Amino acid sequence: MSRNNVRGPTSALTEFLREQGISARSIVQRRRAEANNNAEAGPSNNANATVENTEDVGQNEMDGENGVEDPVQASVGRRKRRKSGYNSDALDGSDKQPSVSKKRKLTKAQMETLKAKEKKKAKGRRKGNDSDDSEDSDIYNALSKGGFNNVGASKAPLPGTIVDCVECSKKFTVTKYTIPSREKSGLLCHVCVKSSGVDPFKKTPVPRKRKDPAEKRKVISFEEPERVNTLASMCIDVIGKHIEDVEALGDIGTLNMDKIAKLIAKNRNLQNDAFCTLSSLNPNLHSLRLDFCGRLTDNALVHWAEHLPSLTRIELLGPFLVRVEGWKAFLERLGPQLQGFLITQSPRFDESCLEILTNVATNLTELRFSEFGKLSDDWVESLGKLTNLTSLDISYPSTSLNDDALVTLLNSLGSNLTHLNLSGNSDLSDVTLLTGILPNMKRLDSLSLANVPLVTDAGLAQLFTEWTDNPPLENIDLSRNHLAGSSALEALLTHSGQVLTTLNINGWKDASTTVLLDIGKKAPGLVKIDLGWCRGVDNFVIKELLDACGNLQEVKCYGCNRVTTDCPQRALLKIFGVEGHSRN
Amino acid sequence: MQSEEKSSTKDSDWIKLRSEDGFTFMITAKAARGSGFLRGMLESGFVESTSGTCTLALRAAVTEKVMEYLVFKAQYDKATSKEEIPDFQERIVPELALELLMAADYLET
Numbered sequence A: 001m002s003r004n005n006v007r008g009p010t011s012a013l014t015e016f017l018r019e020q021g022i023s024a025r026s027i028v029q030r031r032r033a034e035a036n037n038n039a040e041a042g043p044s045n046n047a048n049a050t051v052e053n054t055e056d057v058g059q060n061e062m063d064g065e066n067g068v069e070d071p072v073q074a075s076v077g078r079r080k081r082r083k084s085g086y087n088s089d090a091l092d093g094s095d096k097q098p099s100v101s102k103k104r105k106l107t108k109a110q111m112e113t114l115k116a117k118e119k120k121k122a123k124g125r126r127k128g129n130d131s132d133d134s135e136d137s138d139i140y141n142a143l144s145k146g147g148f149n150n151v152g153a154s155k156a157p158l159p160g161t162i163v164d165c166v167e168c169s170k171k172f173t174v175t176k177y178t179i180p181s182r183e184k185s186g187l188l189c190h191v192c193v194k195s196s197g198v199d200p201f202k203k204t205p206v207p208r209k210r211k212d213p214a215e216k217r218k219v220i221s222f223e224e225p226e227r228v229n230t231l232a233s234m235c236i237d238v239i240g241k242h243i244e245d246v247e248a249l250g251d252i253g254t255l256n257m258d259k260i261a262k263l264i265a266k267n268r269n270l271q272n273d274a275f276c277t278l279s280s281l282n283p284n285l286h287s288l289r290l291d292f293c294g295r296l297t298d299n300a301l302v303h304w305a306e307h308l309p310s311l312t313r314i315e316l317l318g319p320f321l322v323r324v325e326g327w328k329a330f331l332e333r334l335g336p337q338l339q340g341f342l343i344t345q346s347p348r349f350d351e352s353c354l355e356i357l358t359n360v361a362t363n364l365t366e367l368r369f370s371e372f373g374k375l376s377d378d379w380v381e382s383l384g385k386l387t388n389l390t391s392l393d394i395s396y397p398s399t400s401l402n403d404d405a406l407v408t409l410l411n412s413l414g415s416n417l418t419h420l421n422l423s424g425n426s427d428l429s430d431v432t433l434l435t436g437i438l439p440n441m442k443r444l445d446s447l448s449l450a451n452v453p454l455v456t457d458a459g460l461a462q463l464f465t466e467w468t469d470n471p472p473l474e475n476i477d478l479s480r481n482h483l484a485g486s487s488a489l490e491a492l493l494t495h496s497g498q499v500l501t502t503l504n505i506n507g508w509k510d511a512s513t514t515v516l517l518d519i520g521k522k523a524p525g526l527v528k529i530d531l532g533w534c535r536g537v538d539n540f541v542i543k544e545l546l547d548a549c550g551n552l553q554e555v556k557c558y559g560c561n562r563v564t565t566d567c568p569q570r571a572l573l574k575i576f577g578v579e580g581h582s583r584n
Numbered sequence B: 001m002q003s004e005e006k007s008s009t010k011d012s013d014w015i016k017l018r019s020e021d022g023f024t025f026m027i028t029a030k031a032a033r034g035s036g037f038l039r040g041m042l043e044s045g046f047v048e049s050t051s052g053t054c055t056l057a058l059r060a061a062v063t064e065k066v067m068e069y070l071v072f073k074a075q076y077d078k079a080t081s082k083e084e085i086p087d088f089q090e091r092i093v094p095e096l097a098l099e100l101l102m103a104a105d106y107l108e109t
Helices: A012-019 A024-036 A043-056 A066-084 A088-095 A098-103 A108-127 A129-148 A190-195 A231-241 A254-266 A272-281 A298-307 A324-337 A351-360 A379-383 A403-416 A430-440 A457-466 A486-496 A513-522 A539-548 B036-044 B047-051 B060-076 B094-107
Strands: A162-164 A171-173 A287-290 A313-317 A340-346 A366-372 A391-393 A419-421 A446-448 A475-477 A502-504 A528-530 A554-556 A574-576 B014-018 B024-028 B053-055
Touching: A231 B060, A231 B094, A272 A298, A298 A324, A324 A351, A351 A379, A379 A403, A403 A430, A430 A457, A457 A486, A486 A513, A513 A539, B014 B036, B024 B060, B036 B047, B036 B094, B047 B053, B060 B094
Parallel strands: A287 A313, A313 A340, A340 A366, A366 A391, A391 A419, A419 A446, A446 A475, A475 A502, A502 A528, A528 A554, A554 A574, B014 B053
Antiparallel strands: A162 A171, B014 B024
């Protein structure tokens, strides 16, 4: 094949012919193309035909069907074509052919179209071989109309017909292995083909198929995705599909119903319709709590507003699809009777909704706006109108409230509050403690002020020391306030220790062991305590707790690396986070 | 799938499962391991693992469907992305779905 690129000296005529796109190669191809005419429409066709050919090789030589004969011709010609190329010898040889001399008589217009096609051909060649083929076939069809219809030899005869050999002029029968002459226009007899050194029976190599790039690439994925769903999830899907048609699911006992409800809820397959059904089936509902109700939408909320006439308390976790209109419709209808409105995670609830809530819901005692996207200092004024509130939770807003807003709010609401959660308002400082909480709060029993890192040890100590107006607290969560330490803890225990049931001082790294040892004695009623990351905690602190607190059920001491596996234990008491326990 | 009493082979290649209404099913240990419950049972060293027999508190119809799923899973679980996986879901009749769900939950399949 490499000899294709070698060019000897050429005559002026050869040069001219090449310029015109006339070559021995193109002539042979044209002849073949004429024979195939319609059969060879495109590159893919061509390839298919060749494949077919190899399969049919074993068939009868004298097979008269065109479908078999043509591809052979095509593939043989193809092979030859590649061999000849721009061989100067071959070009010279072609000059002698009458067909070429006829071609030279082409009209000017035809010449021009020929040129254009030659250009196209060159382009196509650059693109790739396949397109090259298709371009070729175009050219041949066009040419055949021009000058070659009369040339009898250009039409390949069917197998079985008797023709003259162009080399030795003997008559022979055309078979499917008959090959056209390389030099002259016409077919060669078997003897001449053999003497020319071409093996007529040689199988054409199956063209290498281009591999699909996707296949070629070897993808190694270490985590094969589960191809087969679990039976449970499939069952839930089936049940989900037929949820409208409860009869089809068979007879369900109440016990099973409970189990199934849990299973379905675990996979969160409840659609919006189900929420509507919920209100339709339970018209006397007083209190509604739904966790992870992410699919809840406006429709359901509006439906509830109309169908739950007795609803007084609603607690939702994650109703983030509910829009302003939904909230408004719900609050306008049910607001006056609502006593509890506890929502966690809503990025859409805005000031206009709050406006309606504060104007309508005058009986509200419990309010939770936890993890609200739009909660801001401007809301404080409206919130201040809800003077009946006893429980307020405005934890973890997107942007923290500031001290001034909080002090204003606590001035108006503080005296009634029994539960306050300001966790996650990271801008709050001692100012809120000392001018907001200290003077206003008289009835608080539960304070949550976690993740308020600006609060200091001294500030907390002062609050608990001077907060004599307020009875002792039952629940305190002051976790992750890393500035807090020994003096705050001491004041806290003195103030609230006697009634304290849950205490979370996670992250009080500076609290000293001495003070921590007193927790047990000063707070004997503890049920749950989180001492995580209090570095001062050791086995003796745990022992004191266990000795003094008879009701203790849960101790968390993650990150307390002085607590070892030797720490005391007790039946029915869970101690979480002992490092030694995890090491086995 | 009819009840036929076969003594389980020594190498416990086949596991015998008896439904609560007395039908017995034979299933390969490999397929049975598709269920967390049965896998645990086979590896536990309890009587079930030595005898290769287990009685389930399930109806025969449900047991049969579970077995069908386990075999299906064993066949297609390691299927490459090229292989076509038939849809098992359409083989679950809604009448059986609830019982099957509870069985599936129990057997951890």
